[in-house]
Amino acid sequence: MQEFPITRAPASKPKPDPKTLVFGKTFTDHMFLMNYETGKGWHDGRIVPYGPIPMEPCAMVLHYAQEVFEGLKAYRSPDGGVQLFRPMENALRLKSSCERLCIPAIDPQTVVDAITQLVRLEADWVPSEPGTSLYIRPFVFATDPSLGVHASHTYLFAIICSPVGAYYAEGINPVRIYVEDEDVRAVKGGTGFTKCGGNYAASIRASERAEEQGYAQVLWLDGVHRKYIEEVGSMNVMFQVDGTVITPTLTGSVLPGITRKSCLELLKSWGVPCEERLITAQELFDAAEAGKLEEAWGTGTAAVISPIGEMGWEGRHVVVNGGEIGALTHKLYDTITGIQWGTIPDPYGWTVKVC
């Protein structure tokens, strides 16, 4: 494993109360940084005290959003150790995001090594209360001090870490969602399959409107036909219809989620029929009204599994599984979180011990 030089913070900050952690607001003592420059490539990987980065006002990222990110977690296992969940998948997706955004890709093993070394250094920051974890945010952005619209010649790759609370501190409660029919998150030929900032910026308005109307999130439709379901909020989405699990296929505008992939692998290993295909809102609401939509859930790193209890679309309103979390949804949640926190065996080799 590559080892990067460490400049230690003069003192460790006080740890926040693990019972009241808010997502992404508290950061650990250190961060990883690495620079890119045309001709030199990626260089000078290092761990330094967490703190502000001086930014030129003309830095490209502030104008043209040439930026991508990843998200994963480190988990405290029952033996007191710390482990990651499929970090190479994040490193590979970061590479794919970089390529679409014309950012020079970072060697995936270097990304995993940097994450591992940083988490090892910050191991005291991985909380041990049930459901808590250390959220890890790798991100890359363009730093050229120039306003020309083209790929930057310089970039910064950073990794920061934030202890986060249990997503379901008050138990898993299925959420209400509705089909968004005005705003579009992504379109084929665009950047929907990447984790680039622009996708998230474009999604904020619909999320805010959903919240105002008492919904937790929106169900996104494709931008071309406005009829195929793509994602729910910033998660992938799955439905169990008449015994078969269906999920939108990766057409280029859907994020290839790592929790999505893990769910599909688990379901197949359990012998549950799965289909990755185009799914219309029409088909879904028809199935629900015919009593065939058995379960529905979102998948993502933050929530792992987010059961959907109610859905609205063009005046139609359906309740899924009586508004309760379904058995399959629960089994997926228990299995993935069990593997992540090391409370059940990991026959898939998904976890990577850090310390």
Place this chain on the structure above:
Amino acid sequence: MQEFPITRAPASKPKPDPKTLVFGKTFTDHMFLMNYETGKGWHDGRIVPYGPIPMEPCAMVLHYAQEVFEGLKAYRSPDGGVQLFRPMENALRLKSSCERLCIPAIDPQTVVDAITQLVRLEADWVPSEPGTSLYIRPFVFATDPSLGVHASHTYLFAIICSPVGAYYAEGINPVRIYVEDEDVRAVKGGTGFTKCGGNYAASIRASERAEEQGYAQVLWLDGVHRKYIEEVGSMNVMFQVDGTVITPTLTGSVLPGITRKSCLELLKSWGVPCEERLITAQELFDAAEAGKLEEAWGTGTAAVISPIGEMGWEGRHVVVNGGEIGALTHKLYDTITGIQWGTIPDPYGWTVKVC
């Protein structure tokens, strides 16, 4: 006019040689800053020395690209004064961009006042060589130190200025473009009508590929049907076909350009028939092959007018006006630049004297 407090730079930087200015690389001595905070609104507008802005690594703009910008210029007129071109149009478009991105809008008059005061302070930086100007870049970005995906509660509005050289230092030469058929810049329901960073990030790959193949830019097709022409590079586009000027209508995925608007107003005042409507690539290439495509040009703040000399699409290749700039294209360029630099009268009230 609102006046903002000024903290002067201790010394003025040396001015670059106006003959070798590169776009967006040199900045003036001062910048304008203003903060937003939920509950306080936009406040603390001020002019300070130009320099790095300390940025939290978790600042929202670096992750979710909640950011918008504008671009306009200050021109040195023959009497030695300095003037702006339709600055209120930029301020209004900034408001529209902010609204789509869930950024609290800034009062347009405040934006114009800030631009005016900053340019007045930096008047020595407005070059006077032919074709040179002072490029003005207002921009707004989300600064919340938090990784949650939602609208930020804090923002920074900044204005920076850069002296720029003549766009056509070696004369106006028509460019070669081709129709992009893989990547999509924007789609209806997305953010195409705004100047948000994500649009530009999504466009970089196609522009790089075009350059590699010896083209100056790409002609973007709509993301839904992949047949209607939308923009050329980061400019609006116009064609004269059989005596009528046609330009893509503002369907939501096309930027409402201020040069575009000015061209249409001029053409109408000259009695040239104009149509804002959907235009297919098919129609355009058919017209060209039938000898009816008389002129073609892009419109934007940087180039003002960029004549198109050749176009490629699916193996078809057409030359426009023998590869020479057309008479109408030239007249538009001469008129708009004449008004901007104050060398001809401005009967439209487009220019605003700064000093």
